Amino acid sequence: MATQMADEIMPSSENTPGSPTSSTGQIPLEQPPKLKGRKKFLQNLQRMSSSPTLTRRGRSASTGYRRDHKASLSCVSLSSTAYSPCLGNESSSQLYGGLNPRPATPGYAGPSGDAQGINNRIRLVGTDSPNTSQPRTIPLPFDVRPASRGSPRSLTPDGAKEEAEIERETAPPEPRLVRELDFWGELPQELKVEVFRYLDPREIVRCSAVSKAWNAMCFDGQLWTKRIPGDILVKLITSGGPFVRDLNLRGCAQMRDKWSSEGERISDLCRNVVNFSLEGCRIDRISMHHFLTRNPRLRYINISGLNSVTNHAMKVIAQSCPELESFNISFCKHVKTTALLQVVQACQQLKDLRASEIQGFDDEDFMLALYERNTLDRLVMSRTDLNDESLKVLMHGVNPTIDLLTDRPTVPPRRFRHLDVHHCHDLTDSGLKSLAHNVPDLEGLQVSQCPELTDDSVIEVIRTTPKLSHLELEDLENLTNLTLTELAKSAPKLEHLNISYCESLGDTGMLQVMKSCPKLRSVEMDNTRVSDLTLMEASYRVRRRGYGEEIPKVGLRLVVFDCANVTWAGVREVLSSNAYLPRVRKPVSAVVTVTQTSEDDSSPTTTAFVTPSSTPPPVATYPSEIIQLKCFYGWQMTVDEHTKRVKRGDLAAASRLDRKWTDYMMATEEAGAAGAGARRRRRRAREAERLYNADDSEEESYGIGLSALGGTRRRRAQSGSSCTVM
Incomplete structure (x- = not known):
């Protein structure tokens, strides 16, 4: 074998046809045939x-x-x-x-x-052999082996070099800095919500217990756009049972049929509810009373706008909920202050009462109970029958002691922080003056649409409320610029101001407010006499809030639509200010003077050397805050697009849009003017409109760098000559 x-x-000893030579190394005479x-x-x-x-x-x-x-x-x-x-x-x-x-x-x-x-x-x-015990590797030669410290070879320079090289080669690689990727945290909010859409309601509720961020996301209204069936909603409520603390059924109209059949079961299981909201929920009277009776720990109740709420419900709340702190009963047609009086007297910890469109606020007995309680931080009495006498009882009580020196009632100050009395037509200056010197902690005041109020009462209240931050003065036709001037002096913490439809107010007062109130965040002044000067002053004040490396955020919201004195030039000033960056300052240089004397000439020669500073000044990247403007509807789309570009940090694109819109508006005005040159103006208008409608190009003559250095401003004319510094 x-x-x-x-x-x-x-192989065969004979020559194969493919071999070129014979075994003796001689070239054969005949070539082998082709295969x-x-x-x-x-x-x-x-x-x-x-x-x-x-x-x-x-x-x-x-x-x-x-x-x-x-x-x-x-x-x-x-x-x-x-x-x-x-x-x-x-x-x-x-x-x-x-x-x-x-x-x-x-x-x-x-x-x-x-x-x-x-x-x-x-x-x-x-x-x-397969069973050999010999190693399968060849050891390194002796001259390249690493030597121990103190050995003769390690003492030589060559040995040290070899040892260093070997250690460098054998050393483990340095760990690379790998950025930790927070996949879920870096996802946009829209994608997160889209992921949660694949979960059913029960799974979403379970995910809400993961963290505070997930809790806020799970109860986002975008996830609950589709109406949940009543059976599933009842299972979610009953599965929690005694562990439910916050029960918000706002707008759950599908529970109408379930309350009659499952209301008693829900009330028996959920007995530890603290916050309860039924606004917009269709519930029968018996089920609601049964639920309120079984939950004595309720602190927050919102039953606004329910037709099933009656005066008997106020009696049930007064008897069953002694720890009540916040109560919203606005727009309940079948409730009056005579029944609400029981809640005020029984709930000694009541701090927030919202009772819009509740009849009976002209009752002095009810207002006296609120005066004696004096625990309310927020009181909403808008759209009610409140009058001057009842408001005086709320502030001063009945027959107060009058101070002879100041001619003011000597009563304890009220604890109100937010007071809403807007749309109370019976309120006049006599009643509003009772707030002066009695509400030192007042932060929010709403007296809009009270046509009888004038400067006398409003100014007196403003002077005695140094903590005022929110003021609503909408549709007060009798106000003048004196109110705004006094507001600028007495309210340095002002953040929100509404003077819409106050047709007598203009730049005289608003300029003072813009200068003296650095914390302004929102100003509504539509249908007033303000002009472009107010917008320019607002832009200047917002620019003074500084620059930084973070993306700009909205710092001031202005509403100026339907203002006859506001033109596109003022709007353009706001847009330019939002995308404006100051010019980069040159580094501070030191001038060194050296005096030299030559041998031939006895006169000394002075030479000056300029050395730049080693520490360059910081360079601003983005404005810290910008203005969000609501103006004439024909300009609003351009303003919104400009604001969008600034908020994402693309100041160059925002500046290009500003320039194109400016050219378009100037050409439009020229085209509308009569006289000689109308054809040329119309041609320029068409050209500007074409440029305005064209897509923004990234490479233009101005460039990004010029925009960052103030390219939106007027530039000096440059001559054709050039200067070379040697």
């Missing part, structure tokens, strides 16, 4: 090498293995990669040169200088 295998592997068909195919095949080292040895093309004049495809491949299964039997780890074909050129010598081209044996490390 061994003989037969050797015959198969060993065809299978022989030609096998002639171009190469034999696979069983070791990577043989691939680098010169080899001739294989002629195939012949046995009975038949070619064998054993150990033959169409590629030049190594064929590993050739040594898979592990019978021998030595390769012999007889397995290789003859060299391609005569006199080829192998790596050992064999002139006959016979390859020496190639020994693979550690593969002498």
Whole structure:
């Protein structure tokens, strides 16, 4: 068998048709015939090498293995990669040169200088026998091994260098600073909401317990746009049972049929509710009374706008909810102050009472109960029948003691922080003056749409309320600029001001307010006499709030639509201010003077050298705050687009839009003017309109850098000459 295998592997001693030379190294006289068909195919095949080292040895093309004049495809491949299964039997780890074909050129010598081209044996490390205990790796030479400290070789400079190089090569790589990716935290809010849309209501409620951020997101109104079936809502409420603290059923109209059948079960399970809201929820009277009776820990109740709320419900709340602090009963048609009096007397911790459109505020007994309680921080009495006498009882009580020196009642000051009496037509200056000197902690006052009020009462209240931050004076036709002037002096903490439809107010008072109230956040002055001067002053004051590296945010909201004196030039001033950055200041330079005296000339020569400062000044990147403007509807789309670009930090695009809109408005005004040159003005108007409607291009003549350096401002004319500083 061994003989037969050797015959198969060993090549024939005769010259094959594909060999160019004979075994003696002489060139044959006759050329071998050309091969065809299978022989030609096998002639171009190469034999696979069983070791990577043989691939680098010169080899001739294989002629195939012949046995009975038949070619064998054993150990033959169409590629030049190594064929590993050739040594898979592990019978021998030595390769012999007889397995290789003859060299391609005569006199080829192998790596050992064999002139006959016979390859020496190639020994693979550690593969002498399968059971050998020899290591399969070759140790490093002695001269490149790392030496221990104190050894003779480590003391030599070369050894130290080698040791340092080896340590540098063998040292572990320095850890790369990989930024931690907060995948969920960096997602936009819209995508987060879209992910939660795939959850059912019960799963959303369970996710709300993960964190505060998830709780706010799970109860986002966008997730509950589709009406939840009443059965699922009842299961969600009853599954919480005694663990429910906040039950907000605002707008759940689908619970109308469930309260009659499941109301008693819900009341029996939910007995620890603290905050309860039924605004816009259809509930029958019996179910509501039953629920209020079973929850004595209620502190916040919102039942505004419910037709099922009657005077009997006030009696139930007064008897069952002694810890009540906030009560909203606005727009309940079947409730009067005679029944609400029971709640005020029984709930000693009441701090927030909202009772808009409740009849009976002209009752002095009810107002006297509020005066004696004196625990309210917020009182809403808008759209009621409040009059001067009842408001005086609320502030001074009945028959107060009068101070002879000041001619004012000597009563304890009221604790009101927010007072809303707007749309009370019976209120006049006599009643509003009772607030003066009695509400020192007042922060919010709403007296809009009280047509009888004038400067006398409003100014007296403003002077005695230094903490005033929100003031509503809408539609008070009798007010003048004296009120705004006094407001600028007495209310430095003012944040919100509404003077809409006060047609007598103008720039005289508003300029003082803009200068003296640095904390302004919102000003509504539509249908007034304010002009572009107010907008310019507001832009200047907002710019003074500073610059920083963060994206701009809205710092002041102005409402100036339907103001006849506000033109597009004032609106353009606001837009330019939002995208304006101050010019970059040059670094402070030091001037060094050197005096030199030459040998030929006795006169000294003075030379001045300018050395720049080593610490450049900080460069502003974005304005800290901008103005959000609501103006004429024809300009509003441009204003909104400009504000959008500024809020995302693209000041260059905002400046381009500002320039195009300015050119368009100027061309429009010229085109509308009569006289000579009308055709030229119309042509310029069309050109400006074309530029305005064209898409914004990133590469324009002004560039981003010029915009950042104040490119929106007027530039000086430049001459054609140039100056070169050597």
